[in-house]
Amino acid sequence: MSRPDRYHHGDLHDTLLREAGVLLREQGVEGLSLRRLAERAGVSRTAPYHHFEDKNALLCALAERGFQRLEGLIDELSLDPADPEPGLRRFVRAYLRFASEDGERYELMFGRTLWKAGRPSAALTRVAHGCFRRYVEAMGVERLGGPRDGADPLRVAQASWATLHGLCRLLLDGIYLRREDMEAVSDQAVTLMLAGLTRG
Amino acid sequence: MSRPDRYHHGDLHDTLLREAGVLLREQGVEGLSLRRLAERAGVSRTAPYHHFEDKNALLCALAERGFQRLEGLIDELSLDPADPEPGLRRFVRAYLRFASEDGERYELMFGRTLWKAGRPSAALTRVAHGCFRRYVEAMGVERLGGPRDGADPLRVAQASWATLHGLCRLLLDGIYLRREDMEAVSDQAVTLMLAGLTRG
DNA sequence: GGTTGAATCTTGACGGCGTCAAAATAGCAC
């Protein structure tokens, strides 16, 4: 399938997703236009509309794939209740690597393009929330030294994700963080949070 | 100045900034087009180009104004070395209010539109970095119980700002946070950080 | 094998965008 000079492409759906991924990585969301994408796939400008409802739908599919990969990362997160620190630091490093290796994808997954300006698909919403749910479970405060005064597991999970997310955004947008400082800052954050959680 | 039927507007520069602010607040960056803005100001599509080099420059000016307001907030942040907690919580609340009262402005100030996809002006970069510098000074770890092992003030400031920023982004983009949960999550974050900082 | 209907892909068009170029107009110094 997918011979160069056939009227029917044969594999356009997957080709579009793949090429869109490349375009996204190379040029960012701004450089990902349906027209350019179609040209790369060797097809006319409106052909993609037979495989995705519109641009928003295609971006959702792209983001979805990202969340699936992220979910894999979270699944590997297992904390030793007796000594959660190494597992936590491992996860934080993995998360930061994930975000910085394909920053444009991360941006798409969490950015306003889909969640605010666009219309996140049902599938995207499901996998994104599933991702967070798994994170809450894996982080479970009981694994970080047992429940204590005012340490609602959900709140701790939200707060720690926010920290991680904030680090990534500040880094990706290049405002207050440089790549070289990233690790030091995240280490500092983990230290603070862990100290806050395990003191007793 | 600024009579309705005059060839020269007389006050276009300021009018543009003001109307752009309104448009930004009401419609977000996506709804802020130069053409629409010009129409609102009662002027032709290309008139704004005599007051701002291009759209990027106008957005920079808009973001700049936001940072000036934020700087004011930070200037009011003074921590009592003996008991930094109330001051800190006050600041966090003020920061969150700032971000959520004009979310689109906050987005513009910190988002990729200018910092990644666009070209942040020298003035914008200056005021943004000045903002952060003041924050570092005001937060100074010595005010949070004196320097201690591995608590570089700069790192603590970066980590705490990242947390604050991450909270705002998650909230503004509407992914994992709802407005009602905001305060609880931020309280949790402050508690964790403070505990991490002040434990002996 | 030929017919029919659906899936897929094409060209053409529309309105919106940012922005450049050239012409028109107004204000100001002399």
Added chain:
DNA sequence: GTGCTATTTTGACGCCGTCAAGATTCAACC
């Protein structure tokens, strides 16, 4: 009044997402 400059205008270009209508291919059924 006469220029000079700042300001504003209309016109145009190329990009974008997307709709409509027509062309082409494929697959199922006779």
